[in-house]
Amino acid sequence: MRTAVNLSIADHLAEGPKTPREIAELVKADAGHLTRVLRFLATREVFREDEDGKFHLTTAAGLLRKDSPLPMASIVGLLTDEMYWLPAGKLEDTVRKGTTAFPDIFGSPLFDYLAEHEERGRVFHTALDDLSATENGGVVAAYDWPEQGVVTDIGGGQGGLLRAVLTANKGMDGILFDHESVVREHRLDLPELAGRWSTQAGSFFDTVPQGADLYLLKRIIHDWNDADAVRILRACRKSMAEGGRVLVIDTVVPLGNDPHPSKLSDIAMMIVFDGKERTEAELRALFAEADLKLNRIIPTTGSVAIVEAIAA
Ligand SMILES: C[S@@+](CC[C@H](N)C(=O)[O-])C[C@H]1O[C@@H](n2cnc3c(N)ncnc32)[C@H](O)[C@@H]1O
Known part of the structure; x- marks a missing residue:
């Protein structure tokens, strides 16, 4: 490919x-x-x-x-990049030690490496934006968005999901939050969204924007081990407005032996990020540690589901 x-x-x-x-x-x-x-x-x-x-x-x-309306070339490029296949070749070590081999091979964890290597960062974030473009419509259509309020996309990459949410919900304002090197490449500058969004750079391990009504975490929690995932959820819980909600948008691993996209993506998360795809029970446990409560799981037309959490 x-x-x-x-x-x-x-x-x-x-x-x-x-x-x-x-x-x-x-x-x-x-x-x-x-x-x-x-x-x-x-x-x-x-x-x-x-x-x-x-x-x-x-x-x-x-x-x-290259001119496909749903471009997959960038995704093929990322999933067949040495950032994936070199650590994949170390799966046995990964399974023995219980942690990814990525930093041993590349010198630092993936997201630090991407920030230090601009071209590799572009390969990753462009592919993620293209992958998101295949999912965002399904996510926006599946959820009953409030008529007004502030939505913050935490680790929102180049802003594809936020752009889709704001376009479909004219009464909402949005904040795109990610590393500085990522938000400066944002794709939010559309005339019809003028004045309704801002970007904020930082690390979700330090702080996230205060006082929003909705915190979107799409393909974020699955990048991290349990301890780090809880830190991110806690930061959102601490910052959210009264009555606020956290939406974890990831694949949810079903019980049983049947094939499911989450079971393959889970192996990729293990190899590259020290992350994991989670079952409903595992997500409930993470939320509980962050003083949150799983409220409902809403399927989308894609492989991701919207897992809604409210204050416990
Ligand atoms: C797998 S991508 C998901 C991007 C986007 N949410 C999507 O669904 O396409 C993970 C994102 O988390 C961001 N990220 C990683 N570590 C971060 C940190 N400490 N603080 C803020 N963002 C971070 C990355 O830059 C990247 O944009």
């Missing part, structure tokens, strides 16, 4: 099917080797070969185009 993305194969097939030789000439690659990669990807419905040996775009392959 990474090779197909880096060689822009999907972009080259946008105008019609081509033989591997034609593609190889365009992208300066070896036609025989390229054929074998495309033949394998076709078994996963990424590209399709016809009887004349020409390869076509499929729905999945179309998402790898």
Whole structure:
């Protein structure tokens, strides 16, 4: 997948099917080797070969185009980056020691590393913003947002979720909170949102914006071990307005043996972040330690659910 993305194969097939030789000439690659990669990807419905040996775009392959409205190329780039596969190669050590190998390999935990390496930070945050773009509509549609009030997106990245919430709820104002290096790349500057948002830089281990009605934590709590997750929840609990709510937006691991996206993503969290996907019972326990109470779990059309907590 990474090779197909880096060689822009999907972009080259946008105008019609081509033989591997034609593609190889365009992208300066070896036609025989390229054929074998495309033949394998076709078994996963990424590209399709016809009887004349020409390869076509499929729905999945179309998402790898640079101009796709739901761009997946950046996500393929991140999940196949050495930031993921080098620690994945140390899974046995990780399981033995009970903590990620990331800092041993890269010199510091992932988020510190991203702040220190601007280009890697851009790879991570752009991919997360693109991934969020596939989920934000479902999150906004699933929740009964208040007519007015302040919503703070904690660790909100480049602001895709906040942008979607404010666009759908004209009476609400918003604060985007994340590291300085992240909020300065925000994508909130839309004319229709003028005057309704601000950004605040900082670490959620020190403080979070005071007095908001809603604290969004999307794909945040799963990045951290229990002790750190409780610190983040406590910071929100301490700062929230009376009657405020905390919305943890993560996948919730179901009981039983059936496949579920959370069970794979959980392994990625273990490998890269020292984090975890959690069951409902595990989330209840975290909230209790932060003087919060799980109120309800609202499914969305995507793999994440909205887990709403109120003051205990
Ligand atoms: C997995 S990303 C999720 C981003 C966004 N909420 C989303 O769903 O796309 C985690 C975010 O937490 C931010 N983050 C990590 N450590 C942080 C800290 N100590 N304080 C504030 N933000 C932090 C990262 O910069 C990143 O934007």
